[in-house]
Amino acid sequence: MSKDLIRNPVLRGFNPDPSIVRVGEDYYIATSTFEWFPGVQIHHSRDLRNWRLIGRPLRRPSQLNMMGDPDGCGVWAPCLTHADGRFWLIFTDVKRYGRTTVGGASGASLRDFHNYLVTCETIDGDWSDPIHLNSSGFDPSLFHDDDGRKWLVNQLWDHRPGRNRFAGIVLQAFSVAEQRLVGERKVIFEGTAIGLTEAPHLYKRDGWYYLLTAEGGTGWGHAATLARSRAIDGPYELHPDTYLLTARDRPHAPLQRAGHGDLFETADGETYIAYLCGRPLPGRGRCVLGRETAIQKLTWGADGWPRTLDGSGDPTLETPGAGLVDQPWPTTPVREDFDGTTLPIDFQWLRTPYPETIFSLTARPGFLRLYGRESLGSVFTQALVARRQQAHCYSAATRLDFEPAHFQQAAGLVCYYNGSKLHYLHVTHDDEAGKHLRVMTCTPDSPQADSFTAPIPLGAGPVDLRVEVDFERLRFGFRQAGGDWRWLPEVFDASILSDEATAPGAPNFTGAFVGMACQDMSGMATAADFDWFDYQERDYVAQWPA
Structure with missing residues (x-):
C-alpha cells in the first residue's frame, strides 16, 4: 500500500x-x-x-x-x-x-x-x-x-x-x-x-x-x-x-x-x-x-x-497524496499539568473575551483555577474550559481541589455540547448530604430537561474525576486519597452530545467537548483548582470495570 x-x-x-x-x-x-x-x-x-x-x-x-x-x-x-x-x-x-x-x-x-x-x-x-x-x-x-x-x-x-x-x-x-x-x-x-x-x-x-x-x-x-x-x-x-x-x-x-x-x-x-x-x-x-x-x-x-x-x-x-515529504508533528502529551502561564492550545472557553474573569494559571501556580460564575448554559460569563472530543473512544480525567459551602457552588468534569446537552460529574454541598458528588444530565430529546443521580458523600480534600466514552456509552468514576476508582452505576448516552440530538429549529453545528467547569450562583466567585487534565484516545473497550 x-x-x-x-x-x-x-x-x-x-x-x-x-x-x-x-x-x-x-x-x-x-x-x-x-x-x-x-x-x-x-x-x-x-x-x-x-x-x-x-x-x-x-x-x-x-x-x-x-x-x-x-x-x-x-x-x-x-x-x-x-x-x-x-x-x-x-x-x-x-x-x-x-x-x-x-x-x-x-x-x-x-x-x-x-x-x-x-x-x-x-x-x-x-x-x-x-x-x-x-x-x-x-x-x-x-x-x-x-x-x-x-x-x-x-x-x-x-x-x-x-x-x-x-x-x-x-x-x-x-x-x-x-x-x-x-x-x-x-x-x-x-x-x-x-x-x-x-x-x-x-x-x-x-x-x-x-x-x-x-x-x-x-x-x-x-x-x-x-x-x-x-x-x-x-x-x-x-x-x-x-x-x-x-x-x-x-x-x-x-x-x-x-x-x-x-x-x-x-x-x-x-x-x-x-x-x-x-x-x-x-x-x-x-x-x-x-x-x-x-x-x-x-x-x-x-x-x-x-x-x-x-x-x-x-x-x-x-x-x-501530493508527493510531498512526510512531515509529522510531535505527539500531544496525554496530561496537561497547567505548569505554564498560558492555557494549552487545545483548550477553549465560551464567549467571553475576558478570560481573567473566569480562570487563572498564576493564582495558584501549577493549577488551573476556575472562578465560579454563572450556571452551565449561560450565554454570558460561564467558567468552563474544555477541549474537543476527537475520537469515538477516549478516556479523560482530572484532579479537583474544591470545598463548596452550599448547593449553589459546584465544580467538576463535564462532557458538553451546549447548554441543553451535557453530562456533568460535579462536586457540590448541601445540608442533607454535606460535600458530595453527583451527575447532572441535560437532554434535548426528553420530556424532562435535566436529571440528577443520587448524591455520593465525599470526604474533605481533592478528588479525581474520570470519564470513559465508547461510542454512545459514557460512564463516570472517581477516587479520593489514592484509593481505587469507584464507578457510578449509570451508563449515560453520549450520543446526545451531537448535532442530530436536538429540538426542531435549534441551531446545532458544533461538537462534543470534555473539560472542567465551576459555578457559584450565589455570586461570590468561589474558586475551584484543577491540578491536571488527561485526555487519551484509545480503542473500543467492550466491558468496563464494575
Missing part, C-alpha cells in the same frame, strides 16, 4: 467549514469555532497528511466579543486567503439565529449576521482589529482577482414571509483604499433545486470564474455545488453533474454530510478540495465528533470541469 495517502478526516472533531490556502510550501486551514473563544482555528501542514493547530487569531476584545451569542452562533465560516504580502481572514459573528422562546417561533426568521475582515502579515502574528463589511447574510468569502480587484461574495438572507430565506449568492466589490464595500451588490447565483445555498468561494482558471457553494443544509443532504461563468457577475452555468461532491444519496458511506468546501492547488498544479464531513456513530446516525475536515484529490476533464478521481462525487476515507 502506498504511503503517500491522505487519510480522512485530516482535522478530527468539530473542525467545520474549512477554508484552505497554500503559501509556498505551507498549507493552512481555517475552521469555524462558533461560540468558543478565541475565534477561528488555524491548522498548519507541509504534506497535507499531518496537521497541527497553531493558533486562533481572534483573541482580543476589540476583535471578538460573543457574550450573549446564543448556542450555535458566534464565529461561522472563516475564509482565509493570502495576497499582497499578507493574510486576509473574513468571518461572520452570528448574534441571533432561530427561535427566541422555548416551544415557540417568535421572530425565527429575523437573524443577525455581521461580517468582518482582519489581516496580518504572518499567520501567527497579531491580527488587525476588524473592519465591518456587511450584515446581509453569512459565509462571506474574499476573492482576489488577477487584475488586482477584490470581491466579496456571501449568502443573502431574506426574512420576508413567503420568500426563499437562502436568497442566493451576492457579489460586491471591496475597495482596499477605502477599506469598505463599494458599488451595488448583485445576486449572481440562486442555487439548485435542493436549496439552502451558502458557503460561496470564487476561483479563476483558464479565463473561467468558478463558483463553489454548499447546498442542501449541513446535515445528511449536504452537497458541494459548482458553477462557472466567463464574467465574474454571471450568468453562471452548472456543473454537468450538478454536485461536485456529496454523500446525500449514499446512506452507508463512512463519511456523511459532505459539502461546504474550498478548492486549492499544490505547487505542482494538482487540484484538491477541502470539505466538511461527519462520521456517524455506528447504528445511531449521530455525529458526536461534529463536522470534521477532509481533503480529496480532483481531476480536470477535457470539458473544463473538475471531478473526483472516479467521477462518482463520493467522499472517500483515503485519497492520493
Whole structure:
C-alpha cells in the first residue's frame, strides 16, 4: 500500500467549514469555532497528511466579543486567503439565529449576521482589529482577482414571509483604499433545486470564474455545488453533474454530510478540495465528533470541469497524496499539568473575551483555577474550559481541589455540547448530604430537561474525576486519597452530545467537548483548582470495570 495517502478526516472533531490556502510550501486551514473563544482555528501542514493547530487569531476584545451569542452562533465560516504580502481572514459573528422562546417561533426568521475582515502579515502574528463589511447574510468569502480587484461574495438572507430565506449568492466589490464595500451588490447565483445555498468561494482558471457553494443544509443532504461563468457577475452555468461532491444519496458511506468546501492547488498544479464531513456513530446516525475536515484529490476533464478521481462525487476515507515529504508533528502529551502561564492550545472557553474573569494559571501556580460564575448554559460569563472530543473512544480525567459551602457552588468534569446537552460529574454541598458528588444530565430529546443521580458523600480534600466514552456509552468514576476508582452505576448516552440530538429549529453545528467547569450562583466567585487534565484516545473497550 502506498504511503503517500491522505487519510480522512485530516482535522478530527468539530473542525467545520474549512477554508484552505497554500503559501509556498505551507498549507493552512481555517475552521469555524462558533461560540468558543478565541475565534477561528488555524491548522498548519507541509504534506497535507499531518496537521497541527497553531493558533486562533481572534483573541482580543476589540476583535471578538460573543457574550450573549446564543448556542450555535458566534464565529461561522472563516475564509482565509493570502495576497499582497499578507493574510486576509473574513468571518461572520452570528448574534441571533432561530427561535427566541422555548416551544415557540417568535421572530425565527429575523437573524443577525455581521461580517468582518482582519489581516496580518504572518499567520501567527497579531491580527488587525476588524473592519465591518456587511450584515446581509453569512459565509462571506474574499476573492482576489488577477487584475488586482477584490470581491466579496456571501449568502443573502431574506426574512420576508413567503420568500426563499437562502436568497442566493451576492457579489460586491471591496475597495482596499477605502477599506469598505463599494458599488451595488448583485445576486449572481440562486442555487439548485435542493436549496439552502451558502458557503460561496470564487476561483479563476483558464479565463473561467468558478463558483463553489454548499447546498442542501449541513446535515445528511449536504452537497458541494459548482458553477462557472466567463464574467465574474454571471450568468453562471452548472456543473454537468450538478454536485461536485456529496454523500446525500449514499446512506452507508463512512463519511456523511459532505459539502461546504474550498478548492486549492499544490505547487505542482494538482487540484484538491477541502470539505466538511461527519462520521456517524455506528447504528445511531449521530455525529458526536461534529463536522470534521477532509481533503480529496480532483481531476480536470477535457470539458473544463473538475471531478473526483472516479467521477462518482463520493467522499472517500483515503485519497492520493501530493508527493510531498512526510512531515509529522510531535505527539500531544496525554496530561496537561497547567505548569505554564498560558492555557494549552487545545483548550477553549465560551464567549467571553475576558478570560481573567473566569480562570487563572498564576493564582495558584501549577493549577488551573476556575472562578465560579454563572450556571452551565449561560450565554454570558460561564467558567468552563474544555477541549474537543476527537475520537469515538477516549478516556479523560482530572484532579479537583474544591470545598463548596452550599448547593449553589459546584465544580467538576463535564462532557458538553451546549447548554441543553451535557453530562456533568460535579462536586457540590448541601445540608442533607454535606460535600458530595453527583451527575447532572441535560437532554434535548426528553420530556424532562435535566436529571440528577443520587448524591455520593465525599470526604474533605481533592478528588479525581474520570470519564470513559465508547461510542454512545459514557460512564463516570472517581477516587479520593489514592484509593481505587469507584464507578457510578449509570451508563449515560453520549450520543446526545451531537448535532442530530436536538429540538426542531435549534441551531446545532458544533461538537462534543470534555473539560472542567465551576459555578457559584450565589455570586461570590468561589474558586475551584484543577491540578491536571488527561485526555487519551484509545480503542473500543467492550466491558468496563464494575
